[in-house]
Amino acid sequence: MSFIIENTFGSLSSASDGSIVGHIFSYVSTILHDFKVTKDENENGITNRLCKMLEFKKPPEYPFFFHHQNIESAKQNTSTDFAVFGTYSYVQLLNFADNDEAPALIKFEAKRLINNLPKRREREYVIGDYKQGKQIRNSGGIERFKNGRHGIDIIHACIIGYIQSDSFVFWKGKIDRFVQDEINNPHDQSLSWDNDDFLKFVKSDNNIYECVSKPKRKSGCSIDLRHIWIDLN
Numbered sequence: 001m002s003f004i005i006e007n008t009f010g011s012l013s014s015a016s017d018g019s020i021v022g023h024i025f026s027y028v029s030t031i032l033h034d035f036k037v038t039k040d041e042n043e044n045g046i047t048n049r050l051c052k053m054l055e056f057k058k059p060p061e062y063p064f065f066f067h068h069q070n071i072e073s074a075k076q077n078t079s080t081d082f083a084v085f086g087t088y089s090y091v092q093l094l095n096f097a098d099n100d101e102a103p104a105l106i107k108f109e110a111k112r113l114i115n116n117l118p119k120r121r122e123r124e125y126v127i128g129d130y131k132q133g134k135q136i137r138n139s140g141g142i143e144r145f146k147n148g149r150h151g152i153d154i155i156h157a158c159i160i161g162y163i164q165s166d167s168f169v170f171w172k173g174k175i176d177r178f179v180q181d182e183i184n185n186p187h188d189q190s191l192s193w194d195n196d197d198f199l200k201f202v203k204s205d206n207n208i209y210e211c212v213s214k215p216k217r218k219s220g221c222s223i224d225l226r227h228i229w230i231d232l233n
Contacts, residue, residue, distance in 0.1 A: 021156045024064060024084050024106055025226055028158070029208050031057060032230045037162070046162055047110040051082045063087050064105060072150060080107040080150050081160075106156045111141045113171045113229070114164040125161065126178040130187045142179075145223050146191050146215045154223070161229035168209040168229060172199055192216050199227055207231040 031054055037046055051068040058065070063086055070083035083104040111125045120129050127140035141159045144150040151157045163171060182193040199211035211227040 020064070020086075020105060021224075023062075025158070025210075025228070027058070027062070028054065028160075029205075029210070029228060032160075032208055032228065033206070035230060037164075037232045043110060043112050043162065046112075047081045047160075050110070050160070054082075063089070070104065070107065072152075078149055081110045083107045103153055105154075106158055107151045107154055108158045108160060109141050109144070109150065110160040110162065112162045112164055113166075114162075115166060123178050125159070125175055127182065127187055133187070135188065142197065142213070142215055142225070143188070143191070145225060146217055147188065148218055151223060152217075156224050156226075158226040158228060161227060163209075163229055163231045164233065166233075168204065168231065171229070172201070172209075172211065175199060190218060196222065 031050075035050060035053065041049075048068060051066050054066045064084050065087060066082055066084055068082045069079050070081075072078040072080060084106045085104055113125065117124065121139075124139055125141045127143045128135055129137035129139060138144060138147070138149055145157050161171065176198050179193060179197045179199075182191075183195075183197070186193055194216070196214040196216065199213050202210040202212055204210070207230055209229040209231070211229075213225045213227065214222045215225055216222050
């Protein structure tokens with residue numbers, strides 16, 4: 001595997017303009033290109049192994065690291081699948097005392113895209129489980145970034161999609177239809193869904209497909225959400 005090594009990453013404070021974030025997404029896509037999964041692996045197992053591989057293969061000069069099962073709220077026992085933080089030497093440039101005080105650069109969630117999920121979970125990439133208008137399980141990939149369960153302290157996030165049936169085009173169309181349903185009649189009336197929630201195609205390269213969206217959170221501000229999908233069929 002080859003890596004494009006850059007000498008300039010910008011400072012952690014430049015995360016808002018995407019300079020460091022762009023390097024991280026490129027690296028993640030590079031690792032995913034060669035990532036293999038067996039049919040009997042579940043979502044947690046796949047993500048656990050992916051996070052280990054991202055850290056294991058990361059060139060030492062890269063000024064960030066990957067942290068699996070990143071705690072969002074110890075009180076509520078919530079976590080994202082993994083997050084990316086700046087290294088200690090890099091964080092010092094911003095005068096943080098230690099890494100515990102430094103915000104994450106990106107928070108990642110992962111979702112399987114497969115057609116044999118139970119009906120109550122078929123929209124899980126977008127929203128959680130609802131019954132008679134009441135949320136039973138706050139499990140929606142996009143929704144959790146909108147309602148504040150995930151990423152309330154960041155402006156960049158990513159959902160990695162493990163495609164285990166059908167095609168990129170199939171899943172983009174299906175997810176956009178789920179988003180349209182929320183625009184027309186949101187399950188959670190406190191959330192605002194609009195055209196910025198649709199997935200906008202960025203690029204594809206063999207088994208990798210990338211889109212972006214810009215969901216609005218309850219606070220009214222938006223989050224830059226990248227969608228990186230890998231075809232595991």
